[in-house]
Amino acid sequence: xxxxxxxxxxxxxxxxxxxxxxxxxxxxxxxxxxxxxxxxxxxxxxxxxxxxxxxxxxxxxxxxxxxxxxxxxxxxxxxxxxxxxxxxxxxxxxxxxxxxxxxxxxxxxxxxxxxxxxxxxxxxxxxxxxxxxxxxxxxxxxxxxxxxxxxxxxxxxxxxxxxxxxxxxxxxxxxxxxxxxxxxxxxxxxxxxxxxxxxxxxxxxxxxxxxxxxxxxxxxxxxxxxxxxxxxxxxxxxxxxxxxxxxxxxxxxxxx
Numbered sequence: 001x002x003x004x005x006x007x008x009x010x011x012x013x014x015x016x017x018x019x020x021x022x023x024x025x026x027x028x029x030x031x032x033x034x035x036x037x038x039x040x041x042x043x044x045x046x047x048x049x050x051x052x053x054x055x056x057x058x059x060x061x062x063x064x065x066x067x068x069x070x071x072x073x074x075x076x077x078x079x080x081x082x083x084x085x086x087x088x089x090x091x092x093x094x095x096x097x098x099x100x101x102x103x104x105x106x107x108x109x110x111x112x113x114x115x116x117x118x119x120x121x122x123x124x125x126x127x128x129x130x131x132x133x134x135x136x137x138x139x140x141x142x143x144x145x146x147x148x149x150x151x152x153x154x155x156x157x158x159x160x161x162x163x164x165x166x167x168x169x170x171x172x173x174x175x176x177x178x179x180x181x182x183x184x185x186x187x188x189x190x191x192x193x194x195x196x197x198x199x200x201x202x203x204x205x206x207x208x209x210x211x212x213x214x215x216x217x218x219x220x221x222x223x224x225x226x227x228x229x230x231x232x233x234x235x236x237x238x239x240x241x242x243x244x245x246x247x248x249x250x251x252x253x254x255x256x
Contacts, residue, residue: 001028001029001097001098001100001254001255002025002027002028002029002252002253002254002255003027003028003029003030003031003100003102003143003145003220003252003253003255004025004027004029004030004031004145004236004250004251004252005030005031005033005104005145005146005147005218005219005220005250005251005252006018006021006030006031006032006033006218006246006248006250006251007032007033007034007106007146007147007201007218007246007247007248008032008033008034008035008246008248009034009036009246009247009248010034010035010036010037010246011032011035011036011037011042011043011064011066012036012037012041012043013036013244014244014245014246015043015046016244017239017242017244017245017246018032019046019050020242021236021239021250022050022051022052022068022070023050025236025250026070027070027250027252028069028070028097028098029067029068029069029070029074029097029100029102030052030067030068030250031065031066031067031068031102031103031104031105031145031146032056032064032065032066032067032068032104033064033065033104033105033106033146033147034063034064034106034147035056035058035059035063035064035065035066035090036059036060036061036062036063036064037056037058037059037060037064038058038059038060039056039057039058040058041058041060042054042056042058042066044056047068051070051071052068052069052070052071053068053069053071053072053073053074054066054067054068054069054073054074055067055073055074055076055093055095056093057079057080057090057092057093058090059088059089059090062089062090063089063090063091063106064090064106065090065091065092065093065104065105065106065146066093066104067093067095067097067102067104069095069097069098072097072098074095074096074097074102075095075096075097076093076094076095077094077095077096077101078092078093078094078131079092079093079094080092081124081127081128081130081131082127082130082131083123083126083127083130084123084124084127087124089108090106091105091106091107091108091124092104092105092106092128092131094131099140099141100140100141100142100143100226100255101135101138101140101141101142101143102142102143102145103131103135103142103143103144103145103146104145104146105128105144105145105146105147105148106146106147107121107124107125107128107146107147107148107149107150108120108121108124108149109121109149109167109168110122110149110167110168110170110173111166111167111168112167113165113166113167113170117167118167118170118172121149121167121173122172122173122176125173125176125177125180126176128144128180129176129179129180129183132144132180132183132185132221133183135223136183136184136185136223136224139225140223140225141222141223141225141226141229141255142222142223142225142226143220143221143222143223143226143253143255144185144219144220144221145219145220145221145253146218146219147217147218147248148177148217148218148219149167149168149173149217150168150169150173150174150176150177150217150219151163151166151168151169151173151174151215151216151217152174152177152178152187152190152216152219153174153190153196154196155195155196155197156196156198156215156216156217157169157214157215157216158199158211158212158213158214158215159213162213163215168215168217180221181221184223184224185221185222185223186221186222186223186224186226186227186230187219187220187221188219188220188221188222188227188230188233188253189216189219189220189233189234189235189251189253191227191230191233192232192233192234193233196216198216198235199212199214199215199216199235199237199249200214200215200216200217200218200235200248200249200251201214201215201216201217201218201247201248201249202214202240202247202249203247204247209240209241218248218249218251219251220233220251220252220253222253222255226255229255229256230253230254230255231254231255231256232253232254233251233252233253233254234251234252235249235250235251235252236249236250236251236252237249
C-alpha cells in the first residue's frame with residue numbers, strides 16, 4: 001500500500017495536476033490538505049472518474065482535508081478533533097482503507113508568533129496528540145499523514161537562520177512534535193533519510209524552487225503495527241516543478 005500526503009493548495013486550481021498525479025503514480029491512498037473548497041464544490045466526479053473513492057471535510061476558501069482511495073470508498077471514522085467545540089476549522093479527517101486507519105491532517109500554521117494564531121496551533125497539537133494516544137491504544141496499523149507545519153530538525157530546512165522566527169520552527173512547535181513521536185510513532189521519512197536534507201515544500205516567493213530553498217513539513221507517522229510493515233518512503237519532488245503546481249510535493253510511504 002502506497003499512502004501519499006499532498007497539500008494541494010486549492011483543489012480546484014490544482015485539479016489538473018492532481019488528476020495527472022493519480023494517473024501517473026497510481027497511489028493507493030492520497031491524503032489531501034488545504035482544499036480551499038466547500039463540501040458542495042468538492043470535485044467528486046473528477047476524482048471518481050480518475051478511479052478513486054473519496055471522503056472530504058471542506059471549508060469555503062480555507063483549510064479542508066480529504067482522503068482518496070484507489071478503487072474503493074474510504075470508510076469514515078472521524079472528522080474533526082474533540083476538545084474545542086467552537087473550532088470550526090476543517091483540518092482533520094480519519095478513515096479506514098483495507099484494514100489500515102489513515103488520518104489526513106492539516107495542522108495550523110501559527111504565524112505570526114507570538115500571538116493567538118500560535119496559541120491555537122499549540123492547542124490543536126495537544127488535541128491531535130490526545131487522538132493519537134487513543135489510536136495507539138487500538139493496536140492496529142495507523143498512518144497520521146499530513147501537513148504538520150513543523151520543521152522538526154535543523155537539517156529539515158535549507159536555512160535555519162531564514163526560518164528562525166517562523167512559527168514552524170519555534171521550540172514549542174518542535175517540542176509538541178517530539179512529544180507526539182514519543183508516544184510511539186515512527187516518522188517514516190526521517191527513518192528513510194536519517195541525515196535530513198529532504199524537502200517537501202518550496203515557497204512560491206524569491207525563487208525558492210529554483211534555488212532548492214525548501215523544508216520538510218509534510219510527515220507520515222506510523223503506529224508500531226504500521227512501522228513493522230514499512231518498506232520505503234520518499235518525496236515525488238518533480239511534481240513541484242510542473243506548471244501551476246502546488247508549493248508542496250506529494251510525499252509518500254510504502255507499506256507491505
